[in-house]
Amino acid sequence: MNCNDCPRKCNINRDEKIGFCQSPNEFRLARAALHFWEEPVISGKEGSGAVFFSGCNLKCVFCQNYEISSENKGKTVKPEKLLEIFEKLKEQGANNINLVNPSHYSKALIPVLEKWNHSLPVVWNSSGYENVETLKMLSGLVDIYLPDFKYIRNEKALRYSKAQNYPEIAKAAIAEMRKQQKNDAFDGRGIMQSGVIIRHLVLPSNTNSSLEIIDYIADNFKNTYLSLMAQFTPCTNLSSFPEINRKITKREYDKVVDYALGKGIEKLFIQELSSSDENFIPAFDFSGIM
Numbered sequence: 473m474n475c476n477d478c479p480r481k482c483n484i485n486r487d488e489k490i491g492f493c494q495s496p497n498e499f500r501l502a503r504a505a506l507h508f509w510e511e512p513v514i515s516g517k518e519g520s521g522a523v524f525f526s527g528c529n530l531k532c533v534f535c536q537n538y539e540i541s542s543e544n545k546g547k548t549v550k551p552e553k554l555l556e557i558f559e560k561l562k563e564q565g566a567n568n569i570n571l572v573n574p575s576h577y578s579k580a581l582i583p584v585l586e587k588w589n590h591s592l593p594v595v596w597n598s599s600g601y602e603n604v605e606t607l608k609m610l611s612g613l614v615d616i617y618l619p620d621f622k623y624i625r626n627e628k629a630l631r632y633s634k635a636q637n638y639p640e641i642a643k644a645a646i647a648e649m650r651k652q653q654k655n656d657a658f659d660g661r662g663i664m665q666s667g668v669i670i671r672h673l674v675l676p677s678n679t680n681s682s683l684e685i686i687d688y689i690a691d692n693f694k695n696t697y698l699s700l701m702a703q704f705t706p707c708t709n710l711s712s713f714p715e716i717n718r719k720i721t722k723r724e725y726d727k728v729v730d731y732a733l734g735k736g737i738e739k740l741f742i743q744e745l746s747s748s749d750e751n752f753i754p755a756f757d758f759s760g761i762m
Contacts, residue, residue: 477578477606478529479641493576495527500546502526504557504760506564509752511699511741513664521566529576530599532633534716536707539756547758551584562592567663570595578606585613593665600642607648615666617649624684669697673704674728677715682728690735699741700729
């Protein structure tokens with residue numbers, strides 16, 4: 473069957489060729505290990521069980537995980553092995569199973585998640601560029617949605633991700649995620665067990681776009697957690713994109729944070745500017761999958 477799972481709608485047989493995501497039908501992973509740099513309610517002290525999938529259906533020009541998203545570095549893993557990886561992460565004390573960039577494997581993950589019947593929550597950590605119909609198939613299998621809301625301007629989405637329709641797609645996708653997980657729940661330690669957290673990475677020279685995204689979230693998802701991220705750091709050749717070929721400034725980030733607070737957004741996660749450091753990028757060395 474040809475793949476049209478994501479908004480790219482490549483309509484190709486992934487057993488015979490690869491589409492925009494550069495991924496075959498088989499899972500390809502680059503790392504599976506405890507991760508301590510997510511939001512506090514996701515990582516906690518014990519760490520999040522992060523499973524990094526290779527390939528991507530968005531391929532942002534500034535992606536910090538370009539080794540796996542664009543260069544497709546990874547190892548092929550069978551479904552049975554993926555379940556073993558989940559189990560090992562649980563044994564290591566992970567607070568959840570955190571599927572990082574899983575969208576292009578959505579349908580293949582459904583039977584895996586149906587077999588994963590443990591109490592450990594499943595986190596769907598994605599770009600927000602997802603088909604609503606595909607997300608509906610995940611209903612009851614995903615406990616926490618952790619989507620990006622990258623762009624609200626079509627020209628920005630086209631320039632940085634070759635996805636002019638990203639704003640409309642992300643709005644509909646996040647609405648479906650919130651529909652599936654209407655309430656946010658936490659255990660006694662404050663670790664999220666179900667719910668939604670919307671992430672927005674503030675880009676240099678793009679703060680006005682960030683303010684528009686905050687307006688949209690305040691108007692449409694006012695009771696949903698917002699995570700404003702300051703971790704942008706140039707990791708790829710951005711000479712053709714000089715406006716983002718630097719880290720964001722304190723003034724830029726403060727402008728966005730202050731605006732969110734002024735809009736009355738109380739469920740807010742704020743990063744320190746020190747997070748814009750390549751040392752926080754995981755080593756895609758196949759840890760946990762070999």
